Structures are given as structure tokens and as C-alpha cells.
Amino acid sequence: MKAVQNLFKTYWQVLGVVGLVIIGFSIFGYARTQVQAASSRIKVVFWHEMKGPGQQQLNEFIAAFNKSQSKYEVVPQFQGSYNAVIQKVMNTHGTSASPAVFQSMDISTSQMYHSGYTVPVQKFIDRDHYDIDQIASVARGVATRNGKLLAMPFNTSQTTLFYNAGLFKKYGIKPLPVSPSYSDISRVSQQLYQKSNHQIKGMSVEAYSWLFEQFLSNANEEFANQHDGHTGISTKVNFTGPVALESMKWLQGRAKAGDLMNYGDAKNETAAFLSGKLGLFMQSSADTSLLIKGLGKNLGVTYYPHPDGVKPNGISVGGASLWIANDKSAAVQEGAWEFTKFLVNAQNQAKWEKATGYLAINTHSAKEPVLKKLYAQYPMTKVPGDQLRSAQANYTNSGIFIDGVIAARALIENAMQQIYAGKDVYQSLKTAENSYNKVLKSTNRANGRG
Amino acid sequence: MLESLPSTKPQQPTNHHPFTKQSTTTKVASFELRKNDKYYAWLFLGPSLLLLGVFVFYPMLRTFYLSLFLTNNFGQPTVFVGVQNYLNLLKSAPYLASLRATVTYVVGVAVLTLVLGLLLAAMANQKLRGIGFFRTIFTATMGVSVSVSAIFWLFMFNPTTGVLNQIVMFFGGQPIAWLTKPGWAMVAVIVTSVWMHLGFTFLLFFGALQSVPKSLYDAADVGGASAWYQFWHITLPMISPTMFFVGVVTLISAFKSFGLIDLMTAGGPTDATNLLVYRIYKDAFMNGNYAQASTESIILAVIIAVITLVQFKLLAKRVTY
Known part of the structure; x- marks a missing residue:
């Protein structure tokens, strides 16, 4: 019986201590909010x-x-x-x-x-x-x-193309025009890879959906119906249009030829570029200051690429x-x-x-x-701004007005990885497209938009 | 949820009552206590039931509830769809791929950790000069946090500057795209995870080996049993409770791997390392699809519950306590 009583005593003691701690914290917290409120700003x-x-x-x-x-x-x-x-x-x-x-x-x-x-x-x-x-x-x-x-x-x-002008000079490669086409890029990438005895990779395009979206923007191809959502609620996406297929087939071709390397993420890609093991890559213009720190005047910058024979439409910000x-x-x-x-x-x-x-x-x-x-x-730092200003805003280069584009991005990035791994371009993109159409349908349903 | 599962193990019926045992001297007191047992039970269980109710049972029920709906942008259930979410998931190729990846990962990590941990422990169990140094080294990974080890291994796996590819190239191999080729990425995360788990596993095995009575080996030596025979018939049975414990803990911990995946591959490439737990996180907190994330959570909970039950039923018989 004594043991039971002792047990009870302990029980209430523990409960009491816990209670005191809670009260203590509350007072502390309250006091803190009072101090904050006392500040006049x-x-x-x-x-x-x-x-x-x-x-x-x-x-x-x-x-x-x-x-x-x-x-x-x-x-x-x-x-x-x-x-x-x-x-x-x-x-x-x-x-x-x-x-x-x-x-x-x-x-x-x-x-x-x-x-x-x-x-x-x-x-x-x-x-x-x-x-x-x-x-x-x-x-x-x-x-x-x-x-x-x-x-x-x-x-x-904006997405921008960066290249190592120092490497181009070293291997006697003609620099890129300010608004390059896919084949312009293939040319320099191939040459760099050949002339360096395969020691330097020609190019890299991260499996990053933003880059995919800009391939479409720059060729005035719609990502989703209702003009990319700008005129109503999008109900279908389109990842298998002519430009989507052309751009991805182009990248797969370069990967097969060996001059394109998929570094997996932007960090590895940037590291390779800064250490002179990569000729060109495409990323956000926001990387410019970092790249200038590394390459100085040897950094080359151009507009985002466009398909051959197509007038560039400009890209979304x-x-x-x-x-x-x-x-x-x-x-x-x-x-x-x-x-x-x-x-x-x-x-x-x-x-x-x-x-x-x-x-x-x-x-x-x-x-x-x-x-x-x-x-x-650094005159090249002006290039991304010029790209921005030279574009005439329209539906395909004003972003995508759809809820939950993040899920689409993940699907597109998977498709790009598969494409780099050698899978069929159309099939990979079609799978992403079908999956996202289902997501879009249920998102619209859940949010009461038919 | 996971931690509470072991309690589903059938309890041995106990003949003695902790309170009555003390008070057999007075019959009246004993009677009083029996009458008040219910009161005591609620009193003592109350606080933990309250906490579990608020932080475990309610969220579980809520998760199940959400899994029967479509949720809108605010995470509120709007359209009732019954089991449609479950059917969609079980028919979805990416989800099934995630399931396969998880099985590969969990089995790979658990088996390798057990085998390597035991091997290291057996080696450290030898009486050699300076063995204390190695015993310390082998447990060292216990003190390393997930983020540190992920970053540390990321450096080693780096395709251009990483030490692993330097070694591969030194021997004339082609550099391996460790984290960007689906198969290799899985290898990379398994290796890292095993490395992380190894210190703890080693410590437990080492402790277990040390506690095997030396007299058993002496007797076996007298009987002329080989070292191999001694290992199978003395060491293994004696440390089987530890093996069982380590097995369960490693398996469940592997199922819950999150930080490592997030930092090393973020589920990529091509969803190759998008394990179930990571998929839930992405669906809920990136895609905002709480209904789907809830459905995935319920399925994962069922899977872990089933595996743990099977483990207890099957393995408990073979464990010598």
C-alpha cells in the first residue's frame, strides 16, 4: 500500500513539474510578445x-x-x-x-x-x-x-546561353552569333569536343523544365490551351508540339554524339564550366555575376537559342x-x-x-x-537585358498561368532525363503530357472549375 | 505509428499483479485496489493517450479521411472520390516504380548494413594491439549528421572532381555518372545510407559479441569444433536478439530515409530514387496535392505494418532469447 501511495506521490509530482514548466514558458512567451509590442516600429x-x-x-x-x-x-x-x-x-x-x-x-x-x-x-x-x-x-x-x-x-x-570564349579562342572556334540557332550551337559544341580530343564537353542543357518551356516560348509554341492560361482556365497541355519534339531530338542527338553531357544538376554543371571542362551551357541570367568572377572577360553570353529558320519570339521572364x-x-x-x-x-x-x-x-x-x-x-553583361528588351510580349512569352505548374515541371524533367538516357523522345514527352493532363483535370475539379 | 507497432506483439499473460503483490497482507486493501484499478489505469494512461490522440491518432484518421477526397489549392477536401485515389495510384506506373525503388533500397540497405556491421564487429572483437583505435573509428559515423554525410558523399560522387571517379579513371575506366544515371544513383544512395547506419549497427553487434560468455567457446574448443562451426552454433544464436533488433530498426529507418534522398538526388534521376516517403513529401509540400499524399501515406503505413508483423511472427520463433 505504501508503494502505491509513493507511486501516486511521484505521479502528481511529475504532473506538477510539467505544469509548472508549461506555465513558465507561457509567461516567458507572453513577456516576449509584450516586449516586441513595446517597440514603436x-x-x-x-x-x-x-x-x-x-x-x-x-x-x-x-x-x-x-x-x-x-x-x-x-x-x-x-x-x-x-x-x-x-x-x-x-x-x-x-x-x-x-x-x-x-x-x-x-x-x-x-x-x-x-x-x-x-x-x-x-x-x-x-x-x-x-x-x-x-x-x-x-x-x-x-x-x-x-x-x-x-x-x-x-x-x-531570363534563360541565357553562356560560353567559355577563352576555350573557343584556344581551339580556333568561331564565336556564336548573338541570337544562335540550334545548328549554330551544334557546330561549336561538336568542334570543341573534337578539337580537345574529347577532353572538353561541348555543351550541357540541364534537365530543367524552365529551359524546355523557353524552347517553346522562343518559337511561339503554346504550352497549354487557352493561350497558356492567359485567356481562361487551361484544360490541356501540349508537350509534343513540333518545337518540343525538335528541341528535344536535337539535345538527344548531341548526347548520343557525346559532346553533350548531362551533369545532373546546375551545381555540377557550373563547376565543370568554371573549371574549363565544358564549352557552353544554358541557365538563368542570374548566374552572370558568379560566372564573371570565375571567367572574367572570357565569359561569352548570347540570347537563348531558337530553331533553325524560325524567327525568335523572345522568352518569358x-x-x-x-x-x-x-x-x-x-x-x-x-x-x-x-x-x-x-x-x-x-x-x-x-x-x-x-x-x-x-x-x-x-x-x-x-x-x-x-x-x-x-x-x-564587361560588355557581355548587357546581353540578357537586350534580350529582354528586344522581345515583344505575347501569350507564349508571358509565363504560364496555370495552378500547380510545379507538378508539370517534375514530369517534364523526368522526360528530359529519359531522353538523355536514350529513350524515345515522343514517348517520353507524351507520357509526361498524359500524366499532367490527368493532374490538371483533377486540380480543376477539386477547385470547382469544371 | 511505427514505434507503437511492436506493442502489437502478444503479451505474455502475467500472473502477478504489480499492486496486489505488495499488499497481500491486508485483504481489504487488496480489494479496494482491484475496485479502483480502472481509475488508476485511466489516471496513468490518460496523459499519454491524450498526447497520442492529438499527435498520432487524429492525424492518422484525418489522413485517411483526406485520402478519400480530392483536395483544392488550400488542401481542403472538396470532391468525394471514394477509393479512386487508391485505384489511380496502384495503376500509376511512376508510383509502382517508386514502390520497386523503395524495396530495392530498403532491402539493399538492411542486408548490407547487417552483414557489414557484423563483419566489422567480428573483426573488432579480436584481441589485437591498437584494436581500440579501430573500435572508435568504426563507430565514428554515429556522430555524423545526415546533412554532413550527404554533402561529404556528394563530393566523392562528383562526376568531374570526385575522388571515386579519380580512382575509376586511374584504373583506366570511364568516369561514372554516379548521381545522374538511374542505376548508379540507387547504388550511390544505398552506399551512403549503409555507411551512415554502420556505426550504430557495429556498436550493437560489438556489444552483443562481447557479452557472449567465453566459457562456451572454451567448451567448444575442448570439443574440437572449428571456428566456422562455433560462429554458426554459438555466436549467431547468442546474438540473435540483437540481429533481430538491428534488422527491424534498420529496415524501418531505411523506409523513413528522407534527408539523405533530399540532399543527394531529390528523388531523381527519372524518379529512380524517388522513395515512397520522399514522394509523399513532394506531393504534399511541392505539388500541394494533399489528397494524393494522404493516400500514399496510408499505403506506406499499411506496408510497414504488414512487414513488421511478418517480421515479428516469423523471426520471433527463430530468435533465442
Whole structure:
């Protein structure tokens, strides 16, 4: 009996201690929120997905913004990848964990629009008579619905072709034209591979859906019906059009010939390029500053390739925009808008392009001394911006307005891997197309869109 | 869920009651206690039932519920589809490929870890000069986190600068695309996973070997039994509980491999290493398809439950406790 009593005593003691700990933490937590509330500045939580030089520069911007005024305090929170942030926003909206302003990528535009979780920046633009024409129109295209700007483009990039001009010179290969066709690229890739005795790979195109999408854009081929979703709800995708097949057959041919190497991911690819073992590759213009650090004036940059005999249509912008969430107080939203304007002003966008390779979207930025100096020193850094400006926006080069494009990307990337492994091009793409059509059907059904 | 499974093992009926045993002196007290047993049971089980209910049972039921619907962009169930999600999945080629990949991975990791762990333990069990150094080295991987070992092996597997391909090329071979060829990628993640599990397995086996009474071997020596015979008939039976334990733990841990896959291959190339757990993560938190992710979770839970039950039923008979 005594033992039982002792056991009880222990039981209540343990329970008591646990209770005390919980109460203690609550008091601590409450006290902390009180301290935070006591600070006179309005907190604006900002979610971003920038790493490396982008993150560094972004933190500098935030520090400068916080110093420039005393009303708001922007608190940056790194959220990992573009892919993950969409679900994080969906799952935290309306809670204290959600951001006041967040960075979300090009292909999430449709989902953010349909969620109803954000305030279109057009509201602030109209109210303040903000001069939106200073922001490049092609960059705005990807975040626009029915003529209204939903989010402010911030880090805008385009797919670009990079080549090692030093290697080309060494092996006596004629440089690429500024807007190369598929066969132009085949030529230099083959030559480099042959002339280096197979020691240097000619080219690499990562199995990355963004690159596939831009092959279509640049030849004015639709990715999905309803003009890539810009005029209604897409119900079918098209991965087996003539350009899709031509571009993938071209890449498979190069892989079979041996001059194209599939490095598996961008890190390995970049490492090979910087160590002089790879002649050319295609990636985001945002890599420019990193590549210049490695190759200096030996870096070559051209527009994204187009099929032979086809006039290039221009490509969609990639990168991400700034969205202002509607679950915070008006004062916080105001702070988010002030911060957004700060990030896209001419001076900051110029610094941004210099630091990262993302393209300055403010048309006045080119007049800033920072960029003038950069273009004078490294003329090739101007190429991606020229590509952006030379394109006339239309449905096929203004991004894809479909919910859940991430799933399509995964399927396309699988197809590309299979194509590199030597499987039939049509079959691989058709499988991806069929799978995604099923996903699209059930997504539309689940969201009550027929 | 996984951890609670072992309790499904049939309990041995116990004759003594922990409380009554103490209080046989007074009949009244004993009676009181029996009457109040229910009260005590709830009192003691209550807190853990509450926690399990909130954090295990409710999410499980909710997951099952979601698996019967289509979910919209906010993850809310909107269209009831019954078992259609299950049928779709079981007919889907990529999902079946994931299932096959998972089996390959789990079996590969479990078998290699057991064999290599035992081998290392047997070697470290020898009485040699400086063996303490090796015993420490063999357990070293226990202190290495998933992210560190993934990054460390990523360097070794790098196609251009990695040490493994340097070795291959030194012997005149063609560089291997470790993480970009489907077959090799599976090899790469299995190797890394085995390497990670090895320290813990070694430690357990080593402990088990050390605790086998020396007198048994002495007796066998006197009887003239060979070393091989001694291993099969003394060592293995004596460490069989440990083998059983290590087997179950490694198998379940392999099923749950996530960080390693995420960091090394992210499920690629061509879904070759897109194991079931990783697929669930991608479907839920990348694609936002919570219905499909829930369906996959339920199927995985059933698979693990079945395997664990079979293991307990089959292996428990052969284990000498």
C-alpha cells in the first residue's frame, strides 16, 4: 500500500513539474510578445528565397530601408526554395506565422491570384499614382491578369546561353552569333569536343523544365490551351508540339554524339564550366555575376537559342515577384508597399543587377553609374537585358498561368532525363503530357472549375 | 505509428499483479485496489493517450479521411472520390516504380548494413594491439549528421572532381555518372545510407559479441569444433536478439530515409530514387496535392505494418532469447 501511495506521490509530482514548466514558458512567451509590442516600429515580415550573392545584397537593402525611416522594420526570413514557399504561404495564411510580404516565383502567379490571399499591388499604384511605366513592361507581363498588376516583379531573370570564349579562342572556334540557332550551337559544341580530343564537353542543357518551356516560348509554341492560361482556365497541355519534339531530338542527338553531357544538376554543371571542362551551357541570367568572377572577360553570353529558320519570339521572364498579403493590418500592408517601392527604385535595381545578374526592371536603372560602369567593363553583361528588351510580349512569352505548374515541371524533367538516357523522345514527352493532363483535370475539379 | 507497432506483439499473460503483490497482507486493501484499478489505469494512461490522440491518432484518421477526397489549392477536401485515389495510384506506373525503388533500397540497405556491421564487429572483437583505435573509428559515423554525410558523399560522387571517379579513371575506366544515371544513383544512395547506419549497427553487434560468455567457446574448443562451426552454433544464436533488433530498426529507418534522398538526388534521376516517403513529401509540400499524399501515406503505413508483423511472427520463433 505504501508503494502505491509513493507511486501516486511521484505521479502528481511529475504532473506538477510539467505544469509548472508549461506555465513558465507561457509567461516567458507572453513577456516576449509584450516586449516586441513595446517597440514603436511596425514589423513587416518578409519571406524570401534568395541565396548567395542575392541574399547578401537583399540583406543590405533591408538594412538600408530600416535605416532610412523609423516607422517600419522589415524582418527578413529565408524560406528555402521557390517550390516550397507556395505551400508555406497557403498553410500559414491568417496565422501569426504568415508574412506581410513575400517573394514568389513566376509560375506561382496563377495560384496566388486564385488564392485570394494577396492585395494586388495595382491598388497601391492607382492610389499613389505611382509611375508604373518605369518598370519594364515584359517583366510586368508575368504578374499581370486582366490588365492589373498582381505583384511587383523584383528579381527578374531570363534563360541565357553562356560560353567559355577563352576555350573557343584556344581551339580556333568561331564565336556564336548573338541570337544562335540550334545548328549554330551544334557546330561549336561538336568542334570543341573534337578539337580537345574529347577532353572538353561541348555543351550541357540541364534537365530543367524552365529551359524546355523557353524552347517553346522562343518559337511561339503554346504550352497549354487557352493561350497558356492567359485567356481562361487551361484544360490541356501540349508537350509534343513540333518545337518540343525538335528541341528535344536535337539535345538527344548531341548526347548520343557525346559532346553533350548531362551533369545532373546546375551545381555540377557550373563547376565543370568554371573549371574549363565544358564549352557552353544554358541557365538563368542570374548566374552572370558568379560566372564573371570565375571567367572574367572570357565569359561569352548570347540570347537563348531558337530553331533553325524560325524567327525568335523572345522568352518569358523568370525569377520572382513581391506579393503583399491581405491578412495583415492596413498599417503593415502600407509598410510592405513602401518596402516594395524601395526595392524596385532605379538605384537599387541597378545595384541588384550588378550584384546578382538579375535584370534591372526599372528602366531608369541603365542611367545609374553602377550599371554604366559594369557594361563598360564587361560588355557581355548587357546581353540578357537586350534580350529582354528586344522581345515583344505575347501569350507564349508571358509565363504560364496555370495552378500547380510545379507538378508539370517534375514530369517534364523526368522526360528530359529519359531522353538523355536514350529513350524515345515522343514517348517520353507524351507520357509526361498524359500524366499532367490527368493532374490538371483533377486540380480543376477539386477547385470547382469544371 | 511505427514505434507503437511492436506493442502489437502478444503479451505474455502475467500472473502477478504489480499492486496486489505488495499488499497481500491486508485483504481489504487488496480489494479496494482491484475496485479502483480502472481509475488508476485511466489516471496513468490518460496523459499519454491524450498526447497520442492529438499527435498520432487524429492525424492518422484525418489522413485517411483526406485520402478519400480530392483536395483544392488550400488542401481542403472538396470532391468525394471514394477509393479512386487508391485505384489511380496502384495503376500509376511512376508510383509502382517508386514502390520497386523503395524495396530495392530498403532491402539493399538492411542486408548490407547487417552483414557489414557484423563483419566489422567480428573483426573488432579480436584481441589485437591498437584494436581500440579501430573500435572508435568504426563507430565514428554515429556522430555524423545526415546533412554532413550527404554533402561529404556528394563530393566523392562528383562526376568531374570526385575522388571515386579519380580512382575509376586511374584504373583506366570511364568516369561514372554516379548521381545522374538511374542505376548508379540507387547504388550511390544505398552506399551512403549503409555507411551512415554502420556505426550504430557495429556498436550493437560489438556489444552483443562481447557479452557472449567465453566459457562456451572454451567448451567448444575442448570439443574440437572449428571456428566456422562455433560462429554458426554459438555466436549467431547468442546474438540473435540483437540481429533481430538491428534488422527491424534498420529496415524501418531505411523506409523513413528522407534527408539523405533530399540532399543527394531529390528523388531523381527519372524518379529512380524517388522513395515512397520522399514522394509523399513532394506531393504534399511541392505539388500541394494533399489528397494524393494522404493516400500514399496510408499505403506506406499499411506496408510497414504488414512487414513488421511478418517480421515479428516469423523471426520471433527463430530468435533465442
